[in-house]
Amino acid sequence: MSIALQSYITTLLVYLGVNTIACWALNLQFGVGGVMNFAFILFQSIGAYITAVLTLPQAQSGTYETYILGLHLPWPLPLVGATVAGGLLALLVGAFALRPARRDFQATVMLVVSIIAETLVVTQQGWFNGASGLYSIPQPFASALNLSPTAYSWFFAGLVLVVSLLVYLFVDRITGSPWGRRLRAMRDNPEAVESLGTKVSVESLKLYVIGGAIAALSGGLLVEFIGAWSPAAWTTGETFIYFVAVIVGGLANNFGAFFGAFLVLGVFLEVPQYLPNFSYTNTESAIQSALIGVLILVFLWWRPKGIVPERRRRLSKLAMSTASAAAAREAGTSAAAGSARDPLSAELVRNHRRVPRGVVRDAAADPDLAIAVRDVAREFGGVQAVDGVTFDVPRGQATGLIGPNGAGKSTALKLIAGALKPTRGQILVDGVDVAGWPASRIAQLGVIRTFQHTSEFAQLTVLENLVVAAPGQPGDSLGGALLGRRHSRARQHELLAEAWELLEQFDLTKHADTYAGELSGGQRRLVEIMRALMAKPSILLLDEPMAGVNPTLRLTIEEHLQRLRDGGLTMLMVEHELGAIERVCDSVVVMAQGRLLATGSMEELRSNEEVVSAYLVG
Amino acid sequence: MHQIILSIGFGIVTASILSMGAVGFTLQFGVTNLFNLAFGDVMTIAAFVAYVVHNDAGASIWLALAAGGAAGMLSSVLIARLIYLPFMQRGTSQFAMVMVTVAVSIVFNNVLQIFSGTGFYGYALLPQASVHILGMVFTPRELVIIALAVVCMAGLHLLFKYTRIGKAMRATSDDASLARTCGIPTNRVTNFAWLASGLLCGLAGVALAMDLGTFSATTGGSFLLVIVAAAVFGSVGEPYGAMVGALVIGVASELAAVISPDLKDVVAFGLLVVVLLVRPEGLRSGRVQIRGEVTR
Numbered sequence: 051m052s053i054a055l056q057s058y059i060t061t062l063l064v065y066l067g068v069n070t071i072a073c074w075a076l077n078l079q080f081g082v083g084g085v086m087n088f089a090f091i092l093f094q095s096i097g098a099y100i101t102a103v104l105t106l107p108q109a110q111s112g113t114y115e116t117y118i119l120g121l122h123l124p125w126p127l128p129l130v131g132a133t134v135a136g137g138l139l140a141l142l143v144g145a146f147a148l149r150p151a152r153r154d155f156q157a158t159v160m161l162v163v164s165i166i167a168e169t170l171v172v173t174q175q176g177w178f179n180g181a182s183g184l185y186s187i188p189q190p191f192a193s194a195l196n197l198s199p200t201a202y203s204w205f206f207a208g209l210v211l212v213v214s215l216l217v218y219l220f221v222d223r224i225t226g227s228p229w230g231r232r233l234r235a236m237r238d239n240p241e242a243v244e245s246l247g248t249k250v251s252v253e254s255l256k257l258y259v260i261g262g263a264i265a266a267l268s269g270g271l272l273v274e275f276i277g278a279w280s281p282a283a284w285t286t287g288e289t290f291i292y293f294v295a296v297i298v299g300g301l302a303n304n305f306g307a308f309f310g311a312f313l314v315l316g317v318f319l320e321v322p323q324y325l326p327n328f329s330y331t332n333t334e335s336a337i338q339s340a341l342i343g344v345l346i347l348v349f350l351w352w353r354p355k356g357i358v359p360e361r362r363r364r365l366s367k368l369a370m371s372t373a374s375a376a377a378a379r380e381a382g383t384s385a386a387a388g389s390a391r392d393p394l395s396a397e398l399v400r401n402h403r404r405v406p407r408g409v410v411r412d413a414a415a416d417p418d419l420a421i422a423v424r425d426v427a428r429e430f431g432g433v434q435a436v437d438g439v440t441f442d443v444p445r446g447q448a449t450g451l452i453g454p455n456g457a458g459k460s461t462a463l464k465l466i467a468g469a470l471k472p473t474r475g476q477i478l479v480d481g482v483d484v485a486g487w488p489a490s491r492i493a494q495l496g497v498i499r500t501f502q503h504t505s506e507f508a509q510l511t512v513l514e515n516l517v518v519a520a521p522g523q524p525g526d527s528l529g530g531a532l533l534g535r536r537h538s539r540a541r542q543h544e545l546l547a548e549a550w551e552l553l554e555q556f557d558l559t560k561h562a563d564t565y566a567g568e569l570s571g572g573q574r575r576l577v578e579i580m581r582a583l584m585a586k587p588s589i590l591l592l593d594e595p596m597a598g599v600n601p602t603l604r605l606t607i608e609e610h611l612q613r614l615r616d617g618g619l620t621m622l623m624v625e626h627e628l629g630a631i632e633r634v635c636d637s638v639v640v641m642a643q644g645r646l647l648a649t650g651s652m653e654e655l656r657s658n659e660e661v662v663s664a665y666l667v668g
Numbered sequence: 669m670h671q672i673i674l675s676i677g678f679g680i681v682t683a684s685i686l687s688m689g690a691v692g693f694t695l696q697f698g699v700t701n702l703f704n705l706a707f708g709d710v711m712t713i714a715a716f717v718a719y720v721v722h723n724d725a726g727a728s729i730w731l732a733l734a735a736g737g738a739a740g741m742l743s744s745v746l747i748a749r750l751i752y753l754p755f756m757q758r759g760t761s762q763f764a765m766v767m768v769t770v771a772v773s774i775v776f777n778n779v780l781q782i783f784s785g786t787g788f789y790g791y792a793l794l795p796q797a798s799v800h801i802l803g804m805v806f807t808p809r810e811l812v813i814i815a816l817a818v819v820c821m822a823g824l825h826l827l828f829k830y831t832r833i834g835k836a837m838r839a840t841s842d843d844a845s846l847a848r849t850c851g852i853p854t855n856r857v858t859n860f861a862w863l864a865s866g867l868l869c870g871l872a873g874v875a876l877a878m879d880l881g882t883f884s885a886t887t888g889g890s891f892l893l894v895i896v897a898a899a900v901f902g903s904v905g906e907p908y909g910a911m912v913g914a915l916v917i918g919v920a921s922e923l924a925a926v927i928s929p930d931l932k933d934v935v936a937f938g939l940l941v942v943v944l945l946v947r948p949e950g951l952r953s954g955r956v957q958i959r960g961e962v963t964r
Contacts, residue, residue: 086766149944154766155703166933290774332781344771346767
C-alpha cells in the first residue's frame, strides 16, 4: 500500500472509532433515554480542550498562546481528566437544563448553553486561547515509540479500537440491563415511569452525565490524533450531524449507532473530500448541510427507526419456561400444603415495598383508612377544579369516584397520586400527609395509578412493560447495570415468570412479544392494569379503566377488578360506567363541580335526589 | 445616566421587534403545541424577500415590509401544511417533532446560504434625522417599527377579546380536543394561527434586518433564541406574557450592552436560565399547565 493510501485509511479508521464512541454516547442519551442533548458537541469539545491543556506544558509567557492548566501529564491521565470534566460539565448543565418537564424546553436550554459556551470560549482568551485555539499538542507515546508517521497512525488506530471496545462493553451493559429497560420506558413515557416510583429527572441526569463523559472521551482521543482544537472545529450545528447519524443508523441500537457513524460521518461527510478535483466552497458545504436536514426529514418520515432498528427483546419463551418451572415447584410444595394458589390473590399484591427514607407513619392514624382526603382543593387559573373535598378510602375495599363531566374526579385522583399539587388541604396515605410530594415518592409508598389516556411504553414489548414496573430489581440502577447480567439474572427470571402468570390470567400470552404500542386500545388498558399490579400496589388508583374498551373486554376488566377486590386490594376507581362501579365497588363517592356531593353505596345514592339531579343536569 | 436613558430607547426598539417575534412564536406554540425552532429562519426569508422587493425591485421599504410579512405568512403556512401537520397527524412524538423543526431550520438556513453566500446584506436606506423623545433618540423609521409593534399587540388584544376566531384560538390553546368537541373548527383555527404568527414572524424579520443595518442567512436563526427567551420568560403559549417578556429582555439586554456589547445575548440567555431555574415551566405557568395536563 502506498503511504498516502495508508494514511487515508488510518485517518478514516480513527475518525470512525471516535465518531462511533460519540454516537454511542448520544444514542444512550437520546435513543435509549429520550434526552435531547442539543449541547452534545459542547461535551465532545470540552473533552478535547481538557485533554489538550492536560497534555501541553504550561503556556509560555511572551507567546501569543494562552491557556489554563498546562499540566504536562503522562498518558492516559489527560483522557481520564477529560472524561471527568465532561461528566462534571454535564452535571452542571443537566442540573438546570433537565428541570423543565417538556423535552423541547430542555433541548432549547441546552442549545442556548451550547451557544453561550461557544461565545465564552472565543472571547475568554485565557481559557483555551480564544478563537485561534490550541495546537501542537503532542501525540501519546510519539517520542517513545519513534515510529514513522504511517506506522504511528496504525498504532493510534489500534489504540482507538481498544478504547472503542471498552466503551462498547460499557454502553452494552447499560442498554442490556434492567436499568436500560427503565430508561427506554422513560423515553416512551416519562410520566408513567414517574408514577411507578422512579424520579425521571434524576435518572435523566445520570444518563446525561454518562453521555457527557463518553462524549468528552471521544473528543480527547480526537485531539490526541489531530493535535489541534479550535472553536471552528465545533460549531453548534455539528451536534445535529451526530443526531442525524444516530437517527439514520437506528435509535437505541448500538450497532445502529456504529452504522450511522460509518454512513453519515464517514461516507457522507468524509468521502467527498477525497474525490478528485473536489474542494469545499461555501456553496458545497451549504448543500451538504442542507442535505443533512433533508436526511433527518426523510428518515423521520419513511424510516423513523433507522436502518438498523431497535432490537425487539423476545422474552416470551424464557418467561414461559421459567413460569412452568416455577409452577412445577409450586405444585410440589402446594400438594403437600393442599392449597392451590391464585396469582391474583392478596399474596401477589401484598406490599413488598420499603417505606421511603424519612417517612414517619402516624401511629395514631386509623389503620382502616388507606387514604384520607381532607379539604383538598386545586385551582387552575381561577377555576376551582377541586374545591375543598373530604372523603375516605377504606383499606381493603374498592371505592368508586363518580360524577358528571367536569366534576373534578380525575383531578382528585391526580392530586392523590401526586401528578398535581393541591393548592390546599391534606392527603393522608396510611396516616402520612403526602400533599405536595412528587408522584415518584408517593408511588414508593405503594400508591400506583393507571392513566385516563393509555400510557403504555410503546416501544417496549408487553412482557417488558410488565417487568419494568417491578420495584427493587437488582441491576435496575447505574451501579447494578454495570455489574452485568449475571448479577440480575435470577430476579429477572422470577419476574418474567410472574409476568407470564399475569399474562395467562388476562389471556394475553400470545401478545407477550408484541410492542405495546401496536395493541388495541382495550388491550393497552389491560397491559396498564397488569403493569400496575406488577408494581405491587398497596393502593391502586384507576382512572377510567374502561374508557374506550369494547364490551367484552370491559367484562374481563371488571372480573379482574372484582377478584382484586376480593383479594383485599385497596382500590379507588374513577369510572363513567355506573354498572361496573356498582358491581366492583363497595362504596361510592360522588363529586360535582369540584365539590363532594354524597357518599354511600350505589343503592343509597340512587335514592339521593341531589345526586340524581346532578347527573341529569350535568 | 444619559447613557442609560439612551439604552432604554434602544431597548424599546429591540423590545418592539422582539415582541412581534415572541408573540408569533408563542401563538404557534399555544395553538399547535409545537416548539418551532425553524421560526427564526422564516424571519430571515422575510428579510430577504423584503430585500429583493426594496433593493432590487425598487419599491418603498414599507411596501417591502408588507411583502416580508406576506412571505412570513406564506412560508409558515406552507411548512405547517406540507411538513409539520403530516408528521403530527402520524402521531410523531413531541420530541421527534423538535427534530423535525430543527431539520426544517437547517434546510432553510442552508438553502438561503446557497443563494446568498456568507455575505451580509443591507437595505438601501437613506439616513434620517433623529428625533429626541424624553432624552431617548430614535430615527423616524424606528418610531414606525415601535408603532407597528404597538398596533400588532393592540390588534391581537382586540382579536382575542372580541372576535370569534380569537376566542376560538384561545379555546384551542387551552384544550384542543375539548374545543373540537365543542364544535370549534380547530383546523381552521390552526390555519389562522399559522397565518397570524407567520405575519408577525415576517414583520419581525424585516424589522430586525432594518434595525441591525445588515443581515445574513443566519441572522434570524441566531435571534430566535432571544425570542425564545422572551417567550419562555412570559411563559410559552401566553401572548400577553410574551409581550412582557419582550419588554423586559429587550430593555435589559440593551442596558447590559452599556457595560459591554458582548453581554447583550448573555443577559437575555441568563434571564432565560434563571426563569427556568425558578419556574421550570415559565413565569405565568397556570394556563400552560392546564393544557399540559389535559393533553397527557
